[in-house]
Amino acid sequence: MKTAVLAYSGGLDTSCMIAWLKEDYGYDEVVAVLVDVGQDTDFAPAIARGRAAGADDVVLLDRKEEFADDQVAKTLLANALYEGAYPLISALSRPMIAEAVAGLALELDAEAVAHGCTGKGNDQVRFELAFKAKFPGVKVIAPLRDNVWTRDEEIAYAEARGIPVQARQASPYSIDDNLFGRAIEAGMLEDPWIAPPEDAFVLTGSPASAPAPVEVEIGFEQGLPVSLDGEELPLWKLVTALNGLAGPYGIGRIDMIENRSVGIKSRELYEAPAAIALIAAHSALEDLVLTKGEAVAKRELEPKWAKLVYDGSWFTPVREAYDAFFAKTQELVSGDVRLRLQAGTPTVVGRRSEHALYAETLASYATGETFPHQAAEGFIAIAALETELVAARERKLVRV
Numbered sequence: 001m002k003t004a005v006l007a008y009s010g011g012l013d014t015s016c017m018i019a020w021l022k023e024d025y026g027y028d029e030v031v032a033v034l035v036d037v038g039q040d041t042d043f044a045p046a047i048a049r050g051r052a053a054g055a056d057d058v059v060l061l062d063r064k065e066e067f068a069d070d071q072v073a074k075t076l077l078a079n080a081l082y083e084g085a086y087p088l089i090s091a092l093s094r095p096m097i098a099e100a101v102a103g104l105a106l107e108l109d110a111e112a113v114a115h116g117c118t119g120k121g122n123d124q125v126r127f128e129l130a131f132k133a134k135f136p137g138v139k140v141i142a143p144l145r146d147n148v149w150t151r152d153e154e155i156a157y158a159e160a161r162g163i164p165v166q167a168r169q170a171s172p173y174s175i176d177d178n179l180f181g182r183a184i185e186a187g188m189l190e191d192p193w194i195a196p197p198e199d200a201f202v203l204t205g206s207p208a209s210a211p212a213p214v215e216v217e218i219g220f221e222q223g224l225p226v227s228l229d230g231e232e233l234p235l236w237k238l239v240t241a242l243n244g245l246a247g248p249y250g251i252g253r254i255d256m257i258e259n260r261s262v263g264i265k266s267r268e269l270y271e272a273p274a275a276i277a278l279i280a281a282h283s284a285l286e287d288l289v290l291t292k293g294e295a296v297a298k299r300e301l302e303p304k305w306a307k308l309v310y311d312g313s314w315f316t317p318v319r320e321a322y323d324a325f326f327a328k329t330q331e332l333v334s335g336d337v338r339l340r341l342q343a344g345t346p347t348v349v350g351r352r353s354e355h356a357l358y359a360e361t362l363a364s365y366a367t368g369e370t371f372p373h374q375a376a377e378g379f380i381a382i383a384a385l386e387t388e389l390v391a392a393r394e395r396k397l398v399r400v
């Protein structure tokens with residue numbers, strides 16, 4: 001018996017894929033895996049649709065907590081923003097989903113795994129690298145790369161097979177979401193000159209109509225946020241709660257042209273209120289605690305980590321090595337950050353840590369400070385030696 005395990009989203013593409021895998025690819029058994037990473041999906045109809053499409057089993061796995069504690073936590077420690085702006089939302093869920101699919105495929109001794117990505121995006125790369133990392137040698141099927149189907153063709157195909165098509169008006173955009181945020185692309189957004197219409201956004205309000213500013217206090221332990229306004233929360237709940245608080249201010253709305261792994265530029269909108277707020281707060285706490293050397297080294301590595309993960313290299317020794325370095329730097333990054341939520345930006349207005357290297361007695365301009373002023377003279381004399389040699393050489397050369 002030939003079995004295929006499918007990364008199933010519950011949408012039209014992957015529902016049709018269940019039938020294609022049986023009819024066109026000759027699989028006897030198709031198992032659809034639906035992974036809950038905090039996306040805004042109605043799971044019961046998605047499961048029913050999968051069964052109607054002919055899935056022998058539709059498995060729903062709740063991975064919200066693991067997703068937060070692994071991918072999201074590491075992203076926060078790394079302050080990771082791809083191309084300086086995108087907190088990797090979709091790039092984070094793919095390895096988690098692929099790992100679940102590959103794990104079940106191994107268990108069932110399946111011949112193949114399948115995903116619903118097209119040939120133009122990053123997600124195919126992420127899924128397939130992760131599939132191969134978790135199930136070396138597995139056959140990968142990507143029906144939407146083999147054949148380009150229009151939405152109308154898919155609807156006709158689904159209706160002919162009794163697969164229920166969602167009644168609600170199909171969004172003009174391509175959406176991917178999870179608890180860390182939401183990615184919006186395609187439709188009218190493909191023209192980079194067109195301003196994003198308000199209806200593209202769900203998690204955020206317009207900064208133009210933001211409510212009055214409020215302050216929130218975020219508690220950190222070893223670099224990870226553990227409490228919100230004094231209430232201790234597991235990470236997935238803290239992120240969800242902060243999305244709710246920061247979203248109405250338009251915090252974490254991103255409109256960018258990004259360089260995809262596959263060589264094209266695309267226009268993307270993102271909504272990631274908690275991600276952007278937490279990265280601002282976390283890096284502010286690091287500024288207080290890390291040595292200058294640690295900070296310089298870490299800030300150099302952060303964008304490299306973001307690119308690596310964006311490009312699908314989650315399951316790699318180098319990503320783990322970066323994370324070991326980041327984790328080492330976080331041992332003393334515990335404390336609190338006061339964050340003012342206001343139109344469009346999270347502003348850090350206060351930070352404290354018992355491990356701060358900031359010393360008021362050194363930094364202060366008031367009386368009683370302890371900075372060794374006399375030593376500054378010698379510091380500059382030595383630091384200036386080379387500058388003076390270069391200047392003297394230039395004067396000599398001008399005269400000749």
Ligand code: ARG
Binds near residue numbers: 088090174185
């Ligand atoms: N461009 C983003 C990324 O590569 C978002 C992809 C979202 N996927 C989607 N089907 N809308 O991470």
